[in-house]
Amino acid sequence: MSDKPVALVTGSGRGIGRAIAERLAADGFAVAVNAVTVDTANLDDGAFSVKTGIERAGGTAELFQADISEPARRRAMVDAVAERFGRIDLLVNNAGVGPAERKDLLEASEESFERLIRINLQGPYFLTQQVARRMIRWQAEGIVPQPRIAFISSISAYTSSPNRGDYCVSKAGLNMAGRLFADRLGEFGIPVITLCPGIIETRMTRGVKEKYDRLIADGLLVTRRWGRPEDVAGVVASFARGDLDYCTGETIEVGGGLGLRRL
Ligand SMILES: NC(=O)c1ccc[n+]([C@@H]2O[C@H](COP(=O)([O-])OP(=O)(O)OC[C@H]3O[C@@H](n4cnc5c(N)ncnc54)[C@H](O)[C@@H]3O)[C@@H](O)[C@H]2O)c1
DSSP: OOSSOEEEETTOSSHHHHHHHHHHHHTTOEEEEEESOOOTTOSSSSHHHHHHHHHHTTOEEEEEEOOTTSHHHHHHHHHHHHHHHSOOSEEEEOOOOOOSSOOOTTTOOHHHHHHHIIIIIIHHHHHHHHHHHHHHHHHHTTSOSSOEEEEEOOGGGTSOOTTOHHHHHHHHHHHHHHHHHHHHHGGGTOOEEEEEEOSBOSGGGGGGHHHHHHHHHTTOSSSOSOBOHHHHHHHHHHHHHTTTGGGTTOEEEESTTTTOOOO
């Protein structure tokens, strides 16, 4: 069993998930790095490079390949993490996707809607159910002293973008999932928080970079720069330390002031 606390971070081969994995490893967590694909030949990018980078820095990381939208793969992943580390202290539901193509609300397809609901909502919802059951047991057995769960949602949970309604609806559902699990897990003292990143520079936003460059230059944000994956990772690190436990059930925007109503 791992002597260190263990964090399972979904979709941590790149982007925000990668920054979270690296930060948690630096802060003393053994990290279960989850990715849909693992390319061991790629030493510069992807889950394998996250694992090797963490190990080079003296930390502990293991790869767990799984598509979190597939129930059997999800179950197998949690079994494998339990087998390898014997505990999960922190679950970070980070994995998520945008629509393959942004399409107007009056045109967008049902297939895209179903895909986003499965990956962005159903996957983390049932993964959390599964991990929470184990956390309750591990806690009762004295293996995990303080379990915690975080959801990486989005400002899209409450910000209308009619050219990706499917994404907005999936993230709105995820915010409710955060509240529900906070409520249900309260009796076990398991804090649950939801982070809502704003405009973060990752591969997900690469296709709309020019648009957001312009909006940010024009003053869209109070903080006049793109968000960085590390901005999100810093909040997860505070939660992981226990600094935000009394915020259970809350959503925290990591948006550089995007949500501030201004005149
Ligand atoms: N970039 C932003 O501006 C932004 C803003 C708000 C919220 N978010 C959210 O942050 C999270 C991370 O996004 P990112 O910007 O780092 O994007 P990204 O595309 O760089 O990374 C997403 C990661 O999730 C993984 N993933 C996708 N589907 C998966 C699945 N079914 N199973 C397991 N892993 C899967 C991908 O392989 C990838 O590694 C997402 O949930 C996203 O919705 C991003």
